[in-house]
Amino acid sequence: MKAYVYEKAREIGDEFGDYLDLASTAVISIDMHRGHLDPSPDCPCPAPRARDVVAPIDAFHDAVRALGGRIVHVKSVLRPGGVDDVNGIASTWRRTFPLHVGEIPNAAEHAIEGSRWTEWVTRVAPGDMRVENKRRLSAFYPTDLDFLLRNQRITTVVLNGGFTDCCVLNTAFDAANHDYRVIVLRDLVRGTDAHLEAAALSMVSLHLGLALDSQDLLAEWQRRRTGLTS
Amino acid sequence: MKAYVYEKAREIGDEFGDYLDLASTAVISIDMHRGHLDPSPDCPCPAPRARDVVAPIDAFHDAVRALGGRIVHVKSVLRPGGVDDVNGIASTWRRTFPLHVGEIPNAAEHAIEGSRWTEWVTRVAPGDMRVENKRRLSAFYPTDLDFLLRNQRITTVVLNGGFTDCCVLNTAFDAANHDYRVIVLRDLVRGTDAHLEAAALSMVSLHLGLALDSQDLLAEWQRRRTGLTS
Amino acid sequence: MKAYVYEKAREIGDEFGDYLDLASTAVISIDMHRGHLDPSPDCPCPAPRARDVVAPIDAFHDAVRALGGRIVHVKSVLRPGGVDDVNGIASTWRRTFPLHVGEIPNAAEHAIEGSRWTEWVTRVAPGDMRVENKRRLSAFYPTDLDFLLRNQRITTVVLNGGFTDCCVLNTAFDAANHDYRVIVLRDLVRGTDAHLEAAALSMVSLHLGLALDSQDLLAEWQRRRTGLTS
Amino acid sequence: MKAYVYEKAREIGDEFGDYLDLASTAVISIDMHRGHLDPSPDCPCPAPRARDVVAPIDAFHDAVRALGGRIVHVKSVLRPGGVDDVNGIASTWRRTFPLHVGEIPNAAEHAIEGSRWTEWVTRVAPGDMRVENKRRLSAFYPTDLDFLLRNQRITTVVLNGGFTDCCVLNTAFDAANHDYRVIVLRDLVRGTDAHLEAAALSMVSLHLGLALDSQDLLAEWQRRRTGLTS
Numbered sequence: 052m053k054a055y056v057y058e059k060a061r062e063i064g065d066e067f068g069d070y071l072d073l074a075s076t077a078v079i080s081i082d083m084h085r086g087h088l089d090p091s092p093d094c095p096c097p098a099p100r101a102r103d104v105v106a107p108i109d110a111f112h113d114a115v116r117a118l119g120g121r122i123v124h125v126k127s128v129l130r131p132g133g134v135d136d137v138n139g140i141a142s143t144w145r146r147t148f149p150l151h152v153g154e155i156p157n158a159a160e161h162a163i164e165g166s167r168w169t170e171w172v173t174r175v176a177p178g179d180m181r182v183e184n185k186r187r188l189s190a191f192y193p194t195d196l197d198f199l200l201r202n203q204r205i206t207t208v209v210l211n212g213g214f215t216d217c218c219v220l221n222t223a224f225d226a227a228n229h230d231y232r233v234i235v236l237r238d239l240v241r242g243t244d245a246h247l248e249a250a251a252l253s254m255v256s257l258h259l260g261l262a263l264d265s266q267d268l269l270a271e272w273q274r275r276r277t278g279l280t281s
Numbered sequence: 282m283k284a285y286v287y288e289k290a291r292e293i294g295d296e297f298g299d300y301l302d303l304a305s306t307a308v309i310s311i312d313m314h315r316g317h318l319d320p321s322p323d324c325p326c327p328a329p330r331a332r333d334v335v336a337p338i339d340a341f342h343d344a345v346r347a348l349g350g351r352i353v354h355v356k357s358v359l360r361p362g363g364v365d366d367v368n369g370i371a372s373t374w375r376r377t378f379p380l381h382v383g384e385i386p387n388a389a390e391h392a393i394e395g396s397r398w399t400e401w402v403t404r405v406a407p408g409d410m411r412v413e414n415k416r417r418l419s420a421f422y423p424t425d426l427d428f429l430l431r432n433q434r435i436t437t438v439v440l441n442g443g444f445t446d447c448c449v450l451n452t453a454f455d456a457a458n459h460d461y462r463v464i465v466l467r468d469l470v471r472g473t474d475a476h477l478e479a480a481a482l483s484m485v486s487l488h489l490g491l492a493l494d495s496q497d498l499l500a501e502w503q504r505r506r507t508g509l510t511s
Numbered sequence: 512m513k514a515y516v517y518e519k520a521r522e523i524g525d526e527f528g529d530y531l532d533l534a535s536t537a538v539i540s541i542d543m544h545r546g547h548l549d550p551s552p553d554c555p556c557p558a559p560r561a562r563d564v565v566a567p568i569d570a571f572h573d574a575v576r577a578l579g580g581r582i583v584h585v586k587s588v589l590r591p592g593g594v595d596d597v598n599g600i601a602s603t604w605r606r607t608f609p610l611h612v613g614e615i616p617n618a619a620e621h622a623i624e625g626s627r628w629t630e631w632v633t634r635v636a637p638g639d640m641r642v643e644n645k646r647r648l649s650a651f652y653p654t655d656l657d658f659l660l661r662n663q664r665i666t667t668v669v670l671n672g673g674f675t676d677c678c679v680l681n682t683a684f685d686a687a688n689h690d691y692r693v694i695v696l697r698d699l700v701r702g703t704d705a706h707l708e709a710a711a712l713s714m715v716s717l718h719l720g721l722a723l724d725s726q727d728l729l730a731e732w733q734r735r736r737t738g739l740t741s
Numbered sequence: 742m743k744a745y746v747y748e749k750a751r752e753i754g755d756e757f758g759d760y761l762d763l764a765s766t767a768v769i770s771i772d773m774h775r776g777h778l779d780p781s782p783d784c785p786c787p788a789p790r791a792r793d794v795v796a797p798i799d800a801f802h803d804a805v806r807a808l809g810g811r812i813v814h815v816k817s818v819l820r821p822g823g824v825d826d827v828n829g830i831a832s833t834w835r836r837t838f839p840l841h842v843g844e845i846p847n848a849a850e851h852a853i854e855g856s857r858w859t860e861w862v863t864r865v866a867p868g869d870m871r872v873e874n875k876r877r878l879s880a881f882y883p884t885d886l887d888f889l890l891r892n893q894r895i896t897t898v899v900l901n902g903g904f905t906d907c908c909v910l911n912t913a914f915d916a917a918n919h920d921y922r923v924i925v926l927r928d929l930v931r932g933t934d935a936h937l938e939a940a941a942l943s944m945v946s947l948h949l950g951l952a953l954d955s956q957d958l959l960a961e962w963q964r965r966r967t968g969l970t971s
Contacts, residue, residue, distance in 0.1 A: 054380075056377075056380045056381055057381055061380070063380070066376075067376070130640065130641075130659075132638075134640060134659070134662065134663060135655070135658065135659055135662045135663075136662070139659075139662030139663055139664075140460040140661075140662050140664075142457075143457040143460075143462075143463060143488065143489050143490055144457075144487075144488045144489075146296075146297070146490075147286075147486060147487060147488060147489065147490060147491070148487055148488065150284075150286045150291070150293070150486070150487075151286055151287055151486070151487050178592075180590065180594060181590075184644060184655055186655060186658060187457065187458040187460075188454060188457065188458055188488065189454065189458055192458045192658075193458075193654075193655035193657070193658040194653075194655070195595070195644055195646060195653035195654070197653070198595065198646060198652075198653040199590075199594070199595050199599075201600075201891075201919075201920065202594065202595045202596070202599030202600050202920060203594060203595075203599055204599075204600075214488075216480075216484050216487075216488075217484070217487075217488045220450075220454075220484070221454040221458070224418060224419065224450075224451040224454060227372075227373040227374075227417065227418065228417040228418055228419055228422045228423075228451070229891075230370040230373075230417075230891065230892060232373075233373060243487060246480070247480060247483060247484060247487075250446075250476070250477060250480030250481075250483075250484075251480075251484070253477060253480075254446050254447070254450070254477060254480075254481070256377060256380070256381070257374075257377060257378055257380075257381050257446075257447075257473060257477075258373065258374045258377060258378065258418065258444075258446075258447045259373050259374075259377065260373055260376075260377060261377070360870065360871075360889075362868075364870060364889070364892065364893060365885075365888065365889055365892045365893075366892070369889075369892030369893055369894075370891075370892050370894075408822075410820065410824060411820075414874060414885055416885060416888060422888075423884075423885035423887070423888035424883075424885070425825070425874055425876060425883035425884070427883070428825065428876060428882075428883040429820075429824070429825050429829075431661075431689075431690065431830070432690060432824065432825045432826070432829030432830050433824060433825075433829055434829075434830075459661075460661065460662060514840075516837075516840045516841055517841055521840070523840070526836075527836070599920075600920040602917075603917040603920075603922075603923060603948065603949050603950055604917075604947075604948045604949075606756075606757070606950075607746075607946060607947060607948060607949065607950060607951070608947055608948065610744075610746045610751070610753070610946070610947075611746055611747055611946070611947050647917065647918040647920075648914060648917065648918055648948065649914065649918055652918045653918075674948075676940075676944050676947075676948075677944070677947075677948045680910075680914075680944070681914040681918070684878060684879065684910075684911040684914060687832075687833040687834075687877065687878065688877040688878055688879055688882045688883075688911070690830040690833075690877075692833075693833060703947060706940070707940060707943060707944060707947075710906075710936070710937060710940030710941075710943075710944075711940075711944070713937060713940075714906050714907070714910070714937060714940075714941070716837060716840070716841070717834075717837060717838055717840075717841050717906075717907075717933060717937075718833065718834050718837060718838065718878065718904075718906075718907045719833050719834075719837065720833055720836075720837060721837070
């Protein structure tokens with residue numbers, strides 16, 4: 052099948068077969084919530100590029116469910132009163148990101164538990180799993196994602212969602228360190244800008260796992276399900 | 282002082298003063314060992330670009346020691362027999378990096394405990410601290426680095442060493458998630474190539490911490506020590 | 512002040528002063544929820560002995576709040592469908608505890624998210640903190656309790672709640688390993704039976720921290736607040 | 742086969758078959774080093790009761806090796822200079838254990854890297870695995886034991902070694918939380934005294950796993966190997 056290595060498409064072979072077994076795979080969808088995606092000017096941590104992938108991620112998830120695959124939605128939620136961020140030790144991005152984009156007006160409201168900013172924008176179906184206490188960048192920290200995946204005997208993770216060069220890349224690093232096989236869906240992630248997005252995908256492809264197009268992965272899963280091999 | 286934000290130099294002010302207190306800082310030097318840096322053709326995981334920073338890192342460390350600062354050297358060491366890698370679940374980079382650079386002849390020898398490939402190339406002084414069981418990419422995994430830093434009441438980490446776009450970036454992500462203040466020394470890290478090196482430093486500067494020149498940081502520490510502020 | 516060492520009361524001195532600073536302390540109240548404490552025959556994991564401490568814990572917490580102290584309530588919550596327990600890899604106690612007490616009729620309902628069994632029985636006040644994804648025995652696993660305490664710069668934890676010889680003891684071990692100063696409130700914890708309760712408190716007093724009576728600790732905090740020393 | 746539930750022997754049946762598969766098991770031997778076991782008056786953290794199990798543990802390990810089983814030896818090692826203990830944040834037992842046993846003369850030397858106190862007293866064979874940076878009580882903290890076991894696809898751990906009511910019990914808690922099947926070998930562990938030893942084994946048997954005699958477990962492994970079932 053086709054993979055992207057340092058942004059160049061190439062065919063990879065059966066040696067990656069262990070990455071492609073849907074029965075031991077979970078799709079991890081990262082931070083597709085209103086705090087990043089809401090179009091209003093109050094959006095506390097805007098990631099407007101990722102709005103483009105809301106509908107495609109929903110469609111991909113429907114196809115995964117139809118094949119019997121498992122989906123875990125992960126999102127940032129912070130405690131009221133800022134006790135685990137602005138009034139404790141502030142997240143690093145709050146210090147540094149404004150150096151690039153300027154002051155973020157409503158940033159203190161980002162991800163606060165019980166607020167509208169934590170609402171999912173992509174669809175969460177009844178059988179899906181949820182991890183709702185990401186507090187920093189990685190989907191693994193300080194959440195129970197690793198615990199959940201082990202309990203489910205998952206060995207491959209397929210990542211989609213937001214900030215290719217931040218939370219998605221960090222999650223890919225953590226997954227690789229924990230010896231999961233990692234796939235990042237090139238068409239279903241979005242980064243700060245096109246340049247860092249491509250660079251992050253290149254890093255994934257060199258050090259961490261496979262960068263694939265979602266349609267190619269779906270086709271591969273379908274092919275394997277019907278007993279054919281690539 | 283001068284910081285690099287998305288590769289552009291700019292002045293930052295006193296709001297980053299908490300990053301610049303040497304007494305609560307540790308310099309973390311990552312993977313400056315023979316397995317990456319040896320010039321021989323047998324080098325099991327070559328990172329030739331990083332040879333350029335061996336002498337500058339040694340000089341920086343000497344200056345840090347002279348100021349009374351603390352240094353932690355971290356390196357990859359794998360158990361004999363490959364029980365925690367090639368004969369267990371193989372590191373992801375072993376699967377993916379060859380797609381970019383071709384087969385790596387001696388890769389199975391990488392970081393094996395007791396072999397010459399684990400020898401330090403930079404100088405480790407008697408009072409320095411060592412973390413010698415990094416098994417994957419991050420200096421934090423699955424090591425006791427976080428434990429050690431907490432025990433030492435360290436709150437800021439200053440990173441140098443190897444693979445800006447891999448182990449250094451991953452370490453910066455982990456440090457940021459654990460609420461350390463993060464500095465990456467732009468002139469004392471090297472990546473896969475100049476493009477990914479710059480991209481990784483941009484990611485650091487946007488999401489994780491400060492990208493600084495080592496001379497600027499030393500000057501700042503000296504200035505603060507003598508009671509002057511920037 | 513008075514501490515219990517291997518179940519014998521004795522005076523300890525100023526060398527434990529660092530355990531007694533309320534400003535850097537959090538009270539951790541463990542698993543005081545309906546799944547353990549409900550009097551109905553359907554209670555999925557009955558801990559009837561702990562019902563005796565519901566009112567005393569509430570009173571202690573009120574006194575702590577009046578002194579300006581911080582409280583973290585921790586409870587077990589499992590995902591619907593048993594994906595992180597009975598339909599994943601089952602918790603060990605499900606295998607072993609019935610060897611002692613016989614089959615537990617409604618055990619599969621224990622701690623299920625959204626069910627009445629996860630309701631708090633002790634009072635949770637608006638300013639209190641909550642950790643609501645304990646999945647196994649320790650209050651630290653796989654929760655963000657350590658992350659939260661670090662963020663709050665807490666260095667001492669004071670434990671109350673349920674199963675002295677199980678979740679409380681396990682939490683004390685984890686807290687000690689993470690270099691927190693540990694206090695277990697002897698009169699506000701309850702175990703499987705009086706024998707294991709006493710043995711667990713003895714283990715705490717030898718290896719992990721101080722076993723104190725809650726009134727003595729309150730008195731000590733009050734004394735220190737008014738500038739007097741013991 | 743025979744198990745001990747709250748110190749009473751009883752027969753358990755095939756429902757525990759998943760605990761008894763040697764191919765997915767590792768024996769974890771805890772802290773059988775000179776710092777606990779040396780007979781000299783300088784022994785920095787004496788655990789004299791555990792000297793009785795040195796020869797029996799060696800014999801058990803030989804039998805395990807003969808059956809093709811895997812063994813991991815874990816020991817405490819602390820950095821020179823006390824940077825991760827006495828000159829950082831001191832281990833809790835240093836504060837509390839002397840309340841019970843009086844001052845421990847040479848305690849500051851305990852487990853110091855490079856000293857004789859870290860020498861193994863039980864035999865470590867060439868094919869065995871070693872974890873040599875336990876810094877506190879649990880064999881899992883802050884070591885890479887969990888990483889190593891996952892990499893080896895181990896699902897059951899069999900514990901022997903020292904301080905039944907401290908490091909062994911803590912390790913059993915951590916193993917249970919991480920969803921390993923846990924066996925503690927009743928005749929190959931020793932605690933502070935007979936009372937706490939028995940209490941710790943009772944806690945294991947109720948909450949964490951199986952308390953077995955080593956000969957019974959060996960016999961069971963042998964029976965399964967030759968195709969017979971209990």
